[in-house]
Amino acid sequence: MVNLECGGKNAILVFSDADLERAAQAALLSAFVNTGQLCVSCSRLLIQEAAAAKFTNLLKEKARRIVVGDPRNPKTLVGPMITRAQYQAALKYLGVAADEGCDLVFGGREMRLPGKLSGGFWIEPTILGNVKLGMQVHDEEIFGPVLTITSFKSEGEAVEIANSVEYGLSGSVWTSDAERSLRLVKAMDTGIVWVNTMLTGYPEIPVSPHKMSGTGVELGIEGLLTYCKRKSAVISYDGHSPVGWGL
Numbered sequence: 001m002v003n004l005e006c007g008g009k010n011a012i013l014v015f016s017d018a019d020l021e022r023a024a025q026a027a028l029l030s031a032f033v034n035t036g037q038l039c040v041s042c043s044r045l046l047i048q049e050a051a052a053a054k055f056t057n058l059l060k061e062k063a064r065r066i067v068v069g070d071p072r073n074p075k076t077l078v079g080p081m082i083t084r085a086q087y088q089a090a091l092k093y094l095g096v097a098a099d100e101g102c103d104l105v106f107g108g109r110e111m112r113l114p115g116k117l118s119g120g121f122w123i124e125p126t127i128l129g130n131v132k133l134g135m136q137v138h139d140e141e142i143f144g145p146v147l148t149i150t151s152f153k154s155e156g157e158a159v160e161i162a163n164s165v166e167y168g169l170s171g172s173v174w175t176s177d178a179e180r181s182l183r184l185v186k187a188m189d190t191g192i193v194w195v196n197t198m199l200t201g202y203p204e205i206p207v208s209p210h211k212m213s214g215t216g217v218e219l220g221i222e223g224l225l226t227y228c229k230r231k232s233a234v235i236s237y238d239g240h241s242p243v244g245w246g247l
Contacts, residue, residue: 008039009043009167011044011046012030012172012173012174013175014027014048014051014055014174016050018174020054022196024062026174026198028062028066029198035080035081036090037082039169040170040199042198043147045149046152046162047150048158052149052151056149059149064106066078068113069113070117080117080121080122081123084121087121090143093137093146102131102137107123109123109124110122111124126145126147127147127149128147129149130149131148133150155183155184159188166212167212167213168189168211168213169190169210170207172195190213191213201219204220206218206220206221206223207223
């Protein structure tokens with residue numbers, strides 16, 4: 001049996017009252033681990049305007065310390081792209097980003113590494129700013145080491161932006177307001193929402209992708225039932241049971 005999953009363009013929402021240091025670490029890890037080739041990666045950063053400048057600078061500072069290189073090295077966060085086709089697709093989106101008027105906050109170029117790594121498909125971990133709804137880099141899955149930044153004013157606007165794409169796999173919310181976090185868990189149209197954490201999960205928790213992100217439930221009892229063939233039985237124990245629904 002095959003259980004299909006059809007991609008994601010997931011959002012991490014950071015409000016100005018959040019632990020910005022921890023949120024920045026989470027955003028970079030989510031966007032760049034496995035070179036961004038992870039279905040549940042949050043590749044769209046939505047940051048409240050009041051904290052946007054401070055948070056962007058924090059991201060740049062932390063991004064400079066990211067290790068790109070041999071994936072067998074435990075210190076490496078970003079390795080090569082998996083195929084030439086995916087490498088070229090990611091580079092194409094970076095070209096589109098420039099045409100669409102995005103700001104290049106960090107990275108944005110292909111890389112050449114020496115020695116045994118010279119044949120890899122390397123791209124710098126990239127952060128794009130001034131990204132708007134309707135731009136290809138905002139709406140379409142890149143599946144590479146690219147994080148986009150979009151600002152918002154209000155909670156309602158954040159939800160609208162988060163739910164604006166055709167995918168609905170995962171999402172993440174960062175705020176110190178517990179009531180707000182519960183409202184957003186309910187409002188975000190995704191199969192799983194993390195609050196003040198990222199990429200944590202347990203086999204017991206089902207993930208039921210929404211919209212174009214999947215065709216069935218993964219994990220949990222619901223996920224196991226996907227691989228089961230079920231059967232129903234109706235048994236008459238005396239001679240008075242109706243036949244044909246009593247017709």
